[in-house]
Amino acid sequence: MKIVTWNINGIRTFKGGIKQALDSLDADIVCLQETKVTRDLLDERSAIVDGYSSYFSFSRGRSGYAGVATYCKDVATPFAAEEGLSGSLTNREGSVGCYGDHQEFFAEELRLLDNEGRAMITQHRTAYQNQTQTVTVINVYCPRGNPEKPERKHFKMRFYKLLQCRAEALLKSGSHVIVLGDLNIAHRPIDHCDPDNTGGFEENPGRKWLNGFLHHESKQNISVEEEESGETSSDSSQGGKFADTFRHFHPTRSGAFTHWCTLTGARQTNYGTRIDYIFADRSLATEQLVAADIMPEVEGSDHCPVWGELSCTLLPSSQTPPLCTRHLPEFAGKQQKLSRFLTKVDRQSAKTEAINDPLPGSQEAEKRRRENMNPLGAAGSLNRKKRTFTVESVIPKGKKGKTSKPLAKPQQDSLFAFFKPKPTNVAASHRVTSSRNSPTFLHTDQRKVPSITSEDSNVASHAKLTGTKTTIECLTTGGPMTSKSLTFWKSMFHGPPPPPSCKVHGEPCVLRTVKREGPNMGRQFFVCARPQGHASNPEARCNFFRWVGSKGKP
Numbered sequence: 409m410k411i412v413t414w415n416i417n418g419i420r421t422f423k424g425g426i427k428q429a430l431d432s433l434d435a436d437i438v439c440l441q442e443t444k445v446t447r448d449l450l451d452e453r454s455a456i457v458d459g460y461s462s463y464f465s466f467s468r469g470r471s472g473y474a475g476v477a478t479y480c481k482d483v484a485t486p487f488a489a490e491e492g493l494s495g496s497l498t499n500r501e502g503s504v505g506c507y508g509d510h511q512e513f514f515a516e517e518l519r520l521l522d523n524e525g526r527a528m529i530t531q532h533r534t535a536y537q538n539q540t541q542t543v544t545v546i547n548v549y550c551p552r553g554n555p556e557k558p559e560r561k562h563f564k565m566r567f568y569k570l571l572q573c574r575a576e577a578l579l580k581s582g583s584h585v586i587v588l589g590d591l592n593i594a595h596r597p598i599d600h601c602d603p604d605n606t607g608g609f610e611e612n613p614g615r616k617w618l619n620g621f622l623h624h625e626s627k628q629n630i631s632v633e634e635e636e637s638g639e640t641s642s643d644s645s646q647g648g649k650f651a652d653t654f655r656h657f658h659p660t661r662s663g664a665f666t667h668w669c670t671l672t673g674a675r676q677t678n679y680g681t682r683i684d685y686i687f688a689d690r691s692l693a694t695e696q697l698v699a700a701d702i703m704p705e706v707e708g709s710d711h712c713p714v715w716g717e718l719s720c721t722l723l724p725s726s727q728t729p730p731l732c733t734r735h736l737p738e739f740a741g742k743q744q745k746l747s748r749f750l751t752k753v754d755r756q757s758a759k760t761e762a763i764n765d766p767l768p769g770s771q772e773a774e775k776r777r778r779e780n781m782n783p784l785g786a787a788g789s790l791n792r793k794k795r796t797f798t799v800e801s802v803i804p805k806g807k808k809g810k811t812s813k814p815l816a817k818p819q820q821d822s823l824f825a826f827f828k829p830k831p832t833n834v835a836a837s838h839r840v841t842s843s844r845n846s847p848t849f850l851h852t853d854q855r856k857v858p859s860i861t862s863e864d865s866n867v868a869s870h871a872k873l874t875g876t877k878t879t880i881e882c883l884t885t886g887g888p889m890t891s892k893s894l895t896f897w898k899s900m901f902h903g904p905p906p907p908p909s910c911k912v913h914g915e916p917c918v919l920r921t922v923k924r925e926g927p928n929m930g931r932q933f934f935v936c937a938r939p940q941g942h943a944s945n946p947e948a949r950c951n952f953f954r955w956v957g958s959k960g961k962p
């Protein structure tokens with residue numbers, strides 16, 4: 409049984425075809441977050457995918473906001489499905505149940521916590537060692553703690569509480585439980601590109617919650633200080649009831665990030681965070697977990713997919729739960745695709761496949777794994793060509809002793825090429841600095857940015873200019889200037905002044921505009937054109953900064 413989670417930053421990421429993308433992820437259960445699909449926007453193409461049943465949770469408030477979806481292959485048809493964590497959205501048969509103790513929540517609060525389309529629960533039957541067991545999959549898109557909106561920080565913490573309440577109640581009822589999705593928090597310093605710059609890494613309440621939710625599986629997982637202080641013992645009662653499946657297999661791998669700010673090009677320098685996870689209850693993790701890893705090669709979103717594999721075999725339900733999108737009135741009757749009549753054959757072939765399944769770690773399994781990394785088909789491989797660096801090569805110097813390969817010189821062209829195919833990235837990228845409390849990253853609603861063009865003038869920017877002792881907070885652009893109008897103005901006034909070269913790299917700078925309200929709003933400035941990265945990374949953006957019109961001293 410293989411499961412994948414991916415924050416897709418809008419279902420349009422699958423513009424090459426949803427079925428093709430799902431198939432190439434090669435998982436029985438694919439959990440997506442930030443679909444940006446609300447009930448009004450759900451189309452048949454997304455709802456009805458041949459060979460899968462799908463389950464959507466929609467935001468009840470803003471259209472095109474948040475949203476999660478779980479796609480189950482026909483071999484993984486769940487026997488129950490439920491939207492939300494609290495039960496407040498459920499009054500029908502086929503729901504999951506087991507809500508836990510809601511004493512500390514107000515009814516209205518529960519409704520609000522489930523109102524943004526952030527959780528989908530599916531319940532599956534599986535066989536393990538000739539025993540039938542239940543596995544409940546909780547697909548969540550946890551809220552981001554916006555440092556500018558204290559009420560959202562509170563909302564985020566309450567969401568975590570409710571998630572834990574439900575997950576532990578289901579576990580207590582005898583089901584195995586998998587919690588997966590975009591948790592919007594990097595767990596340990598190793599999961600963050602710049603943990604020292606977050607304003608009290610360990611004090612973050614979301615991180616504290618996660619420490620309690622997760623079991624401290626091994627000493628390798630614990631920081632040196634903790635180990636030296638003797639705080640960690642082999643006492644198995646330490647920590648929570650769930651295991652981080654990625655760290656279970658890769659306890660010390662650094663630079664293993666799942667999310668990057670694509671607006672600042674931070675993916676090119678692997679300046680990111682690991683905030684997407686698959687958590688499994690401890691007994692499931694220790695007994696049935698076969699492998700788990702991240703898929704940073706897969707582009708298309710500002711997050712990458714994460715996968716995990718269990719040794720148990722899925723036992724599909726003979727009918728889909730009422731929540732399945734096939735039963736929505738506008739799609740009912742359109743479901744009679746060929747595969748519906750071939751269910752039995754499908755299952756038979758699935759059985760055969762299970763028997764022929766390669767041993768984990770075998771060459772065949774590795775080949776399959778590699779083949780799985782490109783869900784976007786040809787487009788994906790094109791994208792991959794320009795990513796010539798490896799994870800290893802971009803770890804900031806000083807953090808890791810050896811840097812074996814030099815970082816490929818980032819080219820401005822390829823940076824913009826990366827943005828170009830997906831202007832929708834802009835809308836969600838304000839989430840980038842989620843859960844970091846970094847004082848140098850503030851957020852505005854970048855939905856107002858009309859387009860990202862190959863001209864530099866519209867690229868939103870977060871800039872930190874420590875070297876010049878100037879900290880510019882939230883320099884986002886988004887003026888109405890498009891490349892067309894820019895060309896026009898260039899021809900009228902012989903163009904803007906030529907960009908200065910940055911001092912460190914000697915390369916032409918990019919022009920940006922302050923969008924944030926304040927005395928400098930609308931002012932333009934030049935910064936280094938390179939992608940954002942760790943301060944110690946010489947290949948990343950340097951601290952060059954100059955206001956347009958000022959002479960600037962060399």
Ligand code: ZN
Pocket residue numbers: 910911912913914915936937938949950951952
């Ligand atoms: Zn530079």
